[in-house]
Amino acid sequence: MKVLIVKTSSMGDVIHTFPAVEDARRNRPDVSFDWCVEEAFAGIVALHPAIGEIHTVAIRRWRKQLLDGDTWREAAGLRRAFRNCRYDLVIDAQGLLKSVLVAKQAAAPIAGFDGSSAREPSASLFYDRRYAVPRDLHAIERTRRLFGLALGYEPDFSTLESGIVPPPGSMAGISGKTAFLLHGTSREDKKWPVGDWIETARLLMKRGITPVTTWSNDREKAVAEAIVQAVPQAVLVPKSPLAEIAAIIGRAVLVVGADTGLTHLASAFGLPTVAIFLATEPGLTGPRGPFSSTLLAVPGGRVTPAEVMAEAERLLALKSQAPA
Known part of the structure; x- marks a missing residue:
């Protein structure tokens, strides 16, 4: 058929x-x-x-x-x-x-x-x-x-598998543990403040994890450059084809992302993924994966870098305990 x-x-x-x-x-x-x-x-x-x-x-x-x-x-x-x-x-x-x-x-x-x-x-x-x-x-x-x-079959909802793995490839100059910061998203009200991305990058460096980020348009480029300027150890990936970005994401130990497609991709790869939802409801369309989690800003409130890192620590520990 x-x-x-x-x-x-x-x-x-x-x-x-x-x-x-x-x-x-x-x-x-x-x-x-x-x-x-x-x-x-x-x-x-x-x-x-x-x-x-x-x-x-x-x-x-x-x-x-x-x-x-x-x-x-x-x-x-x-x-x-x-x-x-x-x-x-x-x-x-x-x-x-x-x-x-x-x-x-x-x-x-x-x-x-x-x-x-x-x-x-x-x-x-x-x-x-x-x-x-x-x-x-x-x-x-x-x-x-x-x-x-x-x-003509009944899905087994006790399991959730995407069937995909990261494509081969990597970026020269990136080594050790990395965390991909996916700050770019389609709507302004979905964007986490640049200062929070910078603070998250600093917290990652204290944990021995190198922040990696990229961009796809001029506004995203300005945010990515601000992160790297504030945290010089962070790595800025130039605007690249989607397959290349997917390969680099797939080799990260952690992904922190806004409500954007690449955050869903990280979750589907089975990576520890912290999704930050500020203006949309993740209940019916949020990332789903064995090591993914969504932090939702309450009305009038915010999601803090400390909260993001606490959730990241939890997911990393969960991943480390999972069967290989």
């Missing part, structure tokens, strides 16, 4: 789908999987060994260039690629009108959430198979349930 997964974005949503793929790989070894994803996240999908062909879309770019001939040629090429693959089933794990539009291009039966379960209920009107999954569950569990219903 050949199945196409449609989960185009965001990075965190893509990573939340991996445990469902891992369930399916164990329960349905007769099924092979391809995936359709936004081009920026193709390298993330490639981390899972069960994924065969990766089809890419560029929906945001296409929307801005609807009259451009290249847009229509790319869309037509995607449709041809889908149909050449002759899928037996498409699982729309996103539940949006934009994802079902992509799924329809494969000309195969589509499975997805029913009208009471989908993020955009009208998307379910276009599915051939609809499944009820409670909306008050974490995104990972919702997707695991959807895959189980679509492929």
